[in-house]
Amino acid sequence: MKIHKSLTLLVFVQLLLCIEVIGQKPDIQRINPTNWWVGMKNPALQILLYGNKIANHKISLKPYAGVKIKKIQTVENPNYLFVDLEIGSAAKAGNLEFTLGTGNLATKISYELKSRYAKPQPLTQADVVYLLMPDRFSNGDVSNDKFSDMIDSSSNRQNPWLRHGGDLQGVMNHLDYFKELGVTALWMTPVIENNQPLTNEGGSMRSAYHGYGFTDHYQVDKRLGGNEAYLKLVKAAHEKGIKIVQDAVYNHAGINHWFLKDMPSKDWLNQWDTYTNTSYKDQPLFDIHGSVHDKKVTANGWFVPFLPDLNQKNPLLANYLIQHALWTIEYFNIDAWRIDTYIYNDMEFMNKCNKAILDEHPAMLLFGESAVGTVVSQAYFTKNNFNIPFKCNLPSSCDFQVQSAINTALNEKFGWNEGVNRLYQTLAQDLVYQNPERLVPFVENHDSDRFFSVIGEDFNKYKMGLTWLYTIRGIPQMYYGTEILMKNFKNPTDAEVRKDFPGGWKEDKENKFLASGRNAKENEAFDWNKKLLNYRKSSEAITKGKMMQFLPFDGIYVYFRYTDNQRVMVISNTNNTEKDVKTDIFAEILKKSKSAKNIMTGEVLNDISIIKVPPMTSFILEIGQ
Numbered sequence: 001m002k003i004h005k006s007l008t009l010l011v012f013v014q015l016l017l018c019i020e021v022i023g024q025k026p027d028i029q030r031i032n033p034t035n036w037w038v039g040m041k042n043p044a045l046q047i048l049l050y051g052n053k054i055a056n057h058k059i060s061l062k063p064y065a066g067v068k069i070k071k072i073q074t075v076e077n078p079n080y081l082f083v084d085l086e087i088g089s090a091a092k093a094g095n096l097e098f099t100l101g102t103g104n105l106a107t108k109i110s111y112e113l114k115s116r117y118a119k120p121q122p123l124t125q126a127d128v129v130y131l132l133m134p135d136r137f138s139n140g141d142v143s144n145d146k147f148s149d150m151i152d153s154s155s156n157r158q159n160p161w162l163r164h165g166g167d168l169q170g171v172m173n174h175l176d177y178f179k180e181l182g183v184t185a186l187w188m189t190p191v192i193e194n195n196q197p198l199t200n201e202g203g204s205m206r207s208a209y210h211g212y213g214f215t216d217h218y219q220v221d222k223r224l225g226g227n228e229a230y231l232k233l234v235k236a237a238h239e240k241g242i243k244i245v246q247d248a249v250y251n252h253a254g255i256n257h258w259f260l261k262d263m264p265s266k267d268w269l270n271q272w273d274t275y276t277n278t279s280y281k282d283q284p285l286f287d288i289h290g291s292v293h294d295k296k297v298t299a300n301g302w303f304v305p306f307l308p309d310l311n312q313k314n315p316l317l318a319n320y321l322i323q324h325a326l327w328t329i330e331y332f333n334i335d336a337w338r339i340d341t342y343i344y345n346d347m348e349f350m351n352k353c354n355k356a357i358l359d360e361h362p363a364m365l366l367f368g369e370s371a372v373g374t375v376v377s378q379a380y381f382t383k384n385n386f387n388i389p390f391k392c393n394l395p396s397s398c399d400f401q402v403q404s405a406i407n408t409a410l411n412e413k414f415g416w417n418e419g420v421n422r423l424y425q426t427l428a429q430d431l432v433y434q435n436p437e438r439l440v441p442f443v444e445n446h447d448s449d450r451f452f453s454v455i456g457e458d459f460n461k462y463k464m465g466l467t468w469l470y471t472i473r474g475i476p477q478m479y480y481g482t483e484i485l486m487k488n489f490k491n492p493t494d495a496e497v498r499k500d501f502p503g504g505w506k507e508d509k510e511n512k513f514l515a516s517g518r519n520a521k522e523n524e525a526f527d528w529n530k531k532l533l534n535y536r537k538s539s540e541a542i543t544k545g546k547m548m549q550f551l552p553f554d555g556i557y558v559y560f561r562y563t564d565n566q567r568v569m570v571i572s573n574t575n576n577t578e579k580d581v582k583t584d585i586f587a588e589i590l591k592k593s594k595s596a597k598n599i600m601t602g603e604v605l606n607d608i609s610i611i612k613v614p615p616m617t618s619f620i621l622e623i624g625q
Helices: 002-022 168-172 175-181 226-239 292-300 315-332 347-360 375-380 400-411 421-428 459-471 520-538 540-544 584-590
Strands: 028-032 036-038 044-051 059-061 067-073 080-087 094-100 107-115 129-132 185-188 199-201 204-206 216-220 243-248 336-339 365-368 396-399 477-479 546-549 556-562 567-573 579-582 596-598 610-613 617-623
Touching: 028 107, 028 315, 044 315, 059 067, 059 080, 168 226, 175 520, 185 336, 216 226, 216 315, 226 243, 226 315, 243 315, 315 347, 347 365, 375 400, 396 400, 400 421, 400 459, 421 546, 421 556, 459 520, 459 567, 459 617, 520 540, 540 556, 540 567, 556 579, 556 584, 567 579, 567 584, 567 610, 610 617
Parallel strands: 036 107, 129 185, 129 477, 185 243, 243 336, 336 365, 365 396
Antiparallel strands: 028 044, 044 080, 059 094, 067 080, 094 107, 199 204, 546 556, 556 567, 567 617, 579 610, 596 617
């Protein structure tokens, strides 16, 4: 009898709740994606609706040519409704009209379908990518430095871990600087809203100025200027011939993301009985001797406690992330796509996501951050030539192997496997990649020690390392401040390698954007980079050519970039003494050429049978016909 009464009471309570919902007009708080496009190659669209118990209401679509509802899905949380549409080839741009609820209490929902306008420009070897952190680069609009309605309302340049006020207007203000330098593409750390609280990291309270903790996928952080500022920047950059690389994050979201405060379902995240961090080890993902346990910890463990790990095996979440990627490219007219923490994602999901982007934009460069320790591992997470059961379809990767090889080559004495042999041996393993020319080599980034510090602030080593970076195969990436000798180690924290660019704030005493604000050595570095970067733009051999390298000997390393029309020879003497290099061993590519021009000095060498190379020096020689 008691059980019967309890059931009756439960049914009664549920009925009251249902009446309460039905008796009020549905309130839609969010719609994602915020709009869509006609003419997409994939006709499927899944709209997420969020509002108080909206799943208890019926939804219908006013007849619209070429568009129909295919399916309506509900989840554990009644505050979510997922509407699957088919947008056929006959559909025209306009506004869809949905009705949620019935009668006088129904809510009308207008949803815009736009005509496609994005025309991404492919990133190729002809490009040089400039990585910057918007918060640390330049403050172009002080009115958006902080907002009282955001959880983190602080801004203090004296504190290395708080926000400093840099923004997208600041980046736009310096497009001519990039143009002068010879940069052709900008990669900014994520610009998407990070409405995160300060987090305790290593005993200090830090903000999410870096951008890797998303809290609303469809809003650019208003402290950077919001969606309108990003649209404006992309348009202005394109007008200057500069491409934009979006920094994408799929693996995790910020702990304060709106959909994590009221999750659609428990399996929206990778859940553990007790908190489990990823091991940060890549080997378990491809180790033929590996355990299921280790693989699960790598892939499903959380990156850090305040960046919840998204479960990409959930089809609704997977679709949400994929559609957001497509939306971002279309809405902002993005040119290339860098993927954060690539190895910690579900690889089946990543293949599906990459394919969705490439189906719409076949020439787009997608490259991942696979911070791994070997060439084999790096190749595993890109399109490779391995005969293995699972194959990644990612076109490219940040080339951590070249970064390590260059830094080691400059700091080690030449030996059988040491010194510049490290760079030679790394490049000799390019056979594992399907497209090594699409890799993105670098010498430093926002997570590494500064290059100039790593090489002991040796200017000759600086020029040699950057010569290699800018002239080997691939699409070189530099880091803001490389060109003006910014330095530091990640000690005590990575904030030391993320200093503000001097001159990016009106109150700065020095303005390194201008020659007059740089000292003599900084100007020498800037001018050297400028000359080489602008030369490579016009060099067919470097931007389109193949690469041939020769076995290093006696501390000498020689390689060529070449096409049928042009040959560029790079010869490096990594010794502390001058060397005379006989060139007869390079006859297969030099053929009968007798002369060359030093592209950095303008000097013409009328006899290149023996080339005298000063200590710790690289020559870039354009070979005569």
